[in-house]
Amino acid sequence: MTILHTISRSPSSALLASCASLLASGDAVLFIEDGIYHCSDNKALSAIEALVKLYVLREDLMARGMLGKNLADAEIVGYDAFVELCCEYDKVVSWF
Amino acid sequence: MSDKAANNAPLKKSITFISRSAPYGRDNSQLCLEMALACAVFEQNVNYVFLDDGVYQLVGAQNASAIDAKTLGNALETLELYGIENICVDEDSLNQRNLMAKDLLGEFKLVNRSLITALIRQSDCVFNL
Amino acid sequence: MKFSIVIYAAPYSSEAAATALRFTKTLLDQGHELYRLFFFGDGVHNANRLSVVAQDDKNIQQAWDELIKTRGLDSVICVSSAIKRGIVDETESQRYELNAVSAYDSSEISGLGQLVDATLHSDRVVNFG
Numbered sequence: 001m002t003i004l005h006t007i008s009r010s011p012s013s014a015l016l017a018s019c020a021s022l023l024a025s026g027d028a029v030l031f032i033e034d035g036i037y038h039c040s041d042n043k044a045l046s047a048i049e050a051l052v053k054l055y056v057l058r059e060d061l062m063a064r065g066m067l068g069k070n071l072a073d074a075e076i077v078g079y080d081a082f083v084e085l086c087c088e089y090d091k092v093v094s095w096f
Numbered sequence: 097m098s099d100k101a102a103n104n105a106p107l108k109k110s111i112t113f114i115s116r117s118a119p120y121g122r123d124n125s126q127l128c129l130e131m132a133l134a135c136a137v138f139e140q141n142v143n144y145v146f147l148d149d150g151v152y153q154l155v156g157a158q159n160a161s162a163i164d165a166k167t168l169g170n171a172l173e174t175l176e177l178y179g180i181e182n183i184c185v186d187e188d189s190l191n192q193r194n195l196m197a198k199d200l201l202g203e204f205k206l207v208n209r210s211l212i213t214a215l216i217r218q219s220d221c222v223f224n225l
Numbered sequence: 226m227k228f229s230i231v232i233y234a235a236p237y238s239s240e241a242a243a244t245a246l247r248f249t250k251t252l253l254d255q256g257h258e259l260y261r262l263f264f265f266g267d268g269v270h271n272a273n274r275l276s277v278v279a280q281d282d283k284n285i286q287q288a289w290d291e292l293i294k295t296r297g298l299d300s301v302i303c304v305s306s307a308i309k310r311g312i313v314d315e316t317e318s319q320r321y322e323l324n325a326v327s328a329y330d331s332s333e334i335s336g337l338g339q340l341v342d343a344t345l346h347s348d349r350v351v352n353f354g
Binding site for chain 3: 106111131224
């Protein structure tokens with residue numbers, strides 16, 4: 001069963017390390033709210049991007065002026081895709 | 097439970113709780129416990145995992161009367177009373193916080209991350225707070 | 226697909242409640258079914274009908290109320306979280322002789338059994354906190 005993980009706090013929360021330690025191949029991580037700041041640092045994400053698909057929520061990037069600063073290999077998605085991803089993966093685990 | 101429950105939903109699911117917050121500072125640990133106990137009352141398959149700061153909930157000799165709160169350590173004993181048998185503690189989280197098994201309220205099953213990964217993968221639903 | 230949404234966050238103090246609101250609207254617009262909204266912990270503040278905001282601010286509680294009414298959603302506020310935070314409906318107000326009602330009548334005040342029921346009846350449970 002594949003899992004969509006959402007992370008909604010900034011890198012200082014250390015949520016990514018905990019989430020990353022529980023990822024399995026085929027899972028995905030979606031960055032939302034302050035979690036989008038993870039995507040301005042591609043080094044932090046390089047450890048997991050080979051294993052899982054990365055997504056980041058467009059609205060939260062836009063709000064924070066970070067739309068052009070998505071340096072990671074994360075696909076920018078809107079709310080429609082957020083819902084679709086929740087359907088595509090077997091369950092959703094939220095990190096907040 | 098609900099009058100909406102007339103359709104053919106499964107009667108039992110496997111539900112995993114990842115209790116990841118320290119006690120008292122926020123109420124996440126309390127909320128997580130309440131949800132798990134409710135699931136146990138309705139006879140669900142409940143797994144309870146202490147991860148990250150959540151392991152601080154297990155430190156012995158808590159006395160929350162000093163801060164006008166209920167001692168969470170006592171409440172955790174109710175997990176087993178409610179029939180929640182699969183209670184596990186992430187060993188890395190203990191090590192990172194210089195906690196040893198002897199510092200804890202009781203004896204717990206220590207597990208590694210790969211076991212927790214497997215647990216959440218095979219669960220129908222995961223609550224993580 | 227059948228969703229249930231659990232909201233742990235109060236409006237305004239974090240973005241989570243607003244995210245949950247946008248997510249809920251989107252899934253309904255896509256034609257998915259919402260089995261239940263469940264407001265838990267500080268999330269119960271989303272049902273406070275006494276909120277007033279500045280003219281250029283979005284009133285999140287009012288937006289939930291409108292969404293719940295126009296789409297005919299099943300919305301539950303956890304009773305143990307609600308009454309200690311002063312979120313009471315007519316029934317709770319009378320029970321505790323409070324002479325005031327602070328909860329929107331579009332949500333029902335009920336217990337955690339409704340969350341267990343939602344977990345059993347939903348394909349996806351999505352948490353916002």
